[in-house]
Amino acid sequence: MSSVRGVAVLLALLTLAACADPPSTGSRPSSPAPSPRVELPAGPDALVLRVQHVGGFTTPDMLAARLPVVSVYADGRVITDGPVPAIYPGPALPNLQVTRLDPAEVRTLAEQALEAGIRETADLGTPPVADATTTRFTLVTADGRYVREAYALRESLPRDLGPAPDAGLTEEQAAARAELAAFLDELTVPSTGTAPVEPYRPDALAVVVSPWIDPGDGLEHPAQPWPGPPLPGEPLGALPEQTCLTVGGDQLAPVLDAARQATSATPWLGADGARWSLTFRPLLPDESGCADLVG
Template sequence: MITTLRASAVVGLLAVLAACAEGSGGTTAAPATPGLELPDAADALVLSVEQTGGFTTPEMLAARLPVVSVYADGRVLTEGPVIAIYPGPAWPNVQVQQIDPADVRALAQRALDAGLAEDGDLGSPPLADATSTRFTLQTADQAFVREAYALAEGQDWPDSGLTEDQQEARARLAELRDALTDLTATLGADAVSETEPYEPAAVTALVRPWTEPADDLAPPAEVAWPGPALPGEPLAPGVTCLTVEGEQAAAVVAAARDATTATPWVGSDGARWSVTFRPLLPHEEGCADLTA
């Protein structure tokens, strides 16, 4: 009889605990955001970190690549190191790695935990012409964007003008940036593939009239432009843009990989042009995406 009563008490206690857990929204093992769902499309951008603004030319602003882009199928795109020579290579060193889609969801949750869904004031340190760091998270039904001015420069100097709450919020975003840009440390070496060159399906060309270099170097060799007619449509002050796809894109990429930033590109009419190349990322469609 005593054993039966004790067993009944245990069963009753477990029932009470289960009811309490249900009433409080689940057990402690439940994820922090149970409803977090990501886009289904393989090319859907889930997370990105970008540098925006700053003191530079409209051409460089349009050509700037995100620091890191994470896609629903686990692809991670970053800009790799560039050889330190002058003139530099014309083709940017965009690299791709692969992670498990389950890790993409974990990174999305990490972004939410870092405050991407919050809207508190992040402050503005008294620095001129600094860049802003923009974080984007895309779930299945909502996009979250948070931008912090001068985050790359830090915020711990005495005269930053930032409150403790602003410094704490910015520190969380900086930690997120560091986690997304070092996935080997964040997820483990076995969770991240080796880097490979990114092969874009399309590329944009940012075009302006070619001018003689202001140095004593020998004039660079001209290269016949293998893509659609230059210069394209206006994009920003002094800059035009055109999108190259299909077989022409392959020909343009091959030529760009053998060229430098000083190469004169000669159109079918004999005009010479300077071209800055910006490969389109999986979620981008054309020139309009470069100024979005």
């Protein structure tokens, strides 16, 4: 479960912007700061920065519907996965939260991402760890899109961002991983401050569908009628029993209302009486449908 908090992200970024060394201006310290080294992509919904975990050992539905750790947009929105109750079964809907930065802070963040090595291409090595996730950093500027991936990033640097024993990494690989891990820490460090945090209200949902299987936990799981488009939707990925559908427009509100009353283990009844397991994935501003979940 992600430990990222929207408030923590905002305050961490503000602290970075305030504490960063000022750009060199030679003998004119009172001169205005130079123009940013990067320009943001055009459009309020344009993605600037995303950190996400891909792969790893989990269920196919969770792999498909996994949310990014953090997404930052050109208009300053910072969207993260908020806390959820530590109960079983958990809520059907994730708790996405949004905070806001101003454009200068977003540019500063993009510059720090570059400094952390996100546009570098040198091999980061492959630690001898099984079933770990890959941390994917995506940075988008007006000049292009950069993607940097590190398999088992945390497992290779467990203490003080130093190389783990027997991590199978060169000094250069360990140093590059440490830069990325430090940048990720700066995005997700807990904070005790207060900042505006709002629920993220999606314009559409992707719903990952698979046949419902009794979890065998001895609990009652009342079935709930499905108020959305016909189940099971269209095939998603390579698994024949995993499908997906997109819910938006007038159907979104009744689906959200029903999902708020459900749990992750709720069986959903299709029009033919079949029972389905549904995993809800709010679509982010740069996403439009189920195809965005694959990749």
